[in-house]
Amino acid sequence: MPVEPFQWDFVTPGVPDSSFEDAPGFSPTPLELRVMLLAHLRPRAQSLVWDVGGGTGALALEIARLMPAGAVHTLERDPEAIELLKRNRRRFGISNLHIHEGQAPSDLNRLPANPDRVLLEVGRPLADVLNAVWQALQPGAGW
Secondary structure (H helix, E strand, C coil): CCCCCCCCCCCCCCCCHHHCCCECCECCCCHHHHHHHHHHHCCCCCCEEEEECCCCCHHHHHHHHHCCCCEEEEEECCHHHHHHHHHHHHHHCCCCEEEEECCCCCCHHHCCCCCCEEEECCCCCHHHHHHHHHHHCCCCCCC
C-alpha cells in the first residue's frame, strides 16, 4: 500500500521529531539541534550538500526539503540506517536526497565532487575525514 508523504506546509525548518521514523539505536537529531545546525550551515537554494553519517536522515531531509533545486548526498555505512533513511525519504516524498552506502573517509569518492556545504556526523578517524572533506570542498565554500 503506498504511503502518503508527510505534509509539513511551513517554509521553516523544524519538522517535529515524531514525524521521522526511528529504529532501535537510531533516533532523529532533535528538532532544536537540527534548526541550529541549519542556521549555521546556511545552505543556498542550489547547494550541493554532503551529509557524512546520515543516520535516520532527519537533518538531511530538513535540508533537502528547504532547497528543492539543490541536492543532498548522504554517506552511511550501516545497512539498517540506510533502510531507515530510505523509509524516511519516501515518507517525506523527497527526491533530492541521494543515499550512498559507504564509510568515510575511504568512500567519500562515491559522492559528487565539490560540495559547498558538509555535515559531519562521524566517529573515528575524524582527522582523516576532516582532511578528505577539506580537499573535496568547492573553493570558497562555507562551513
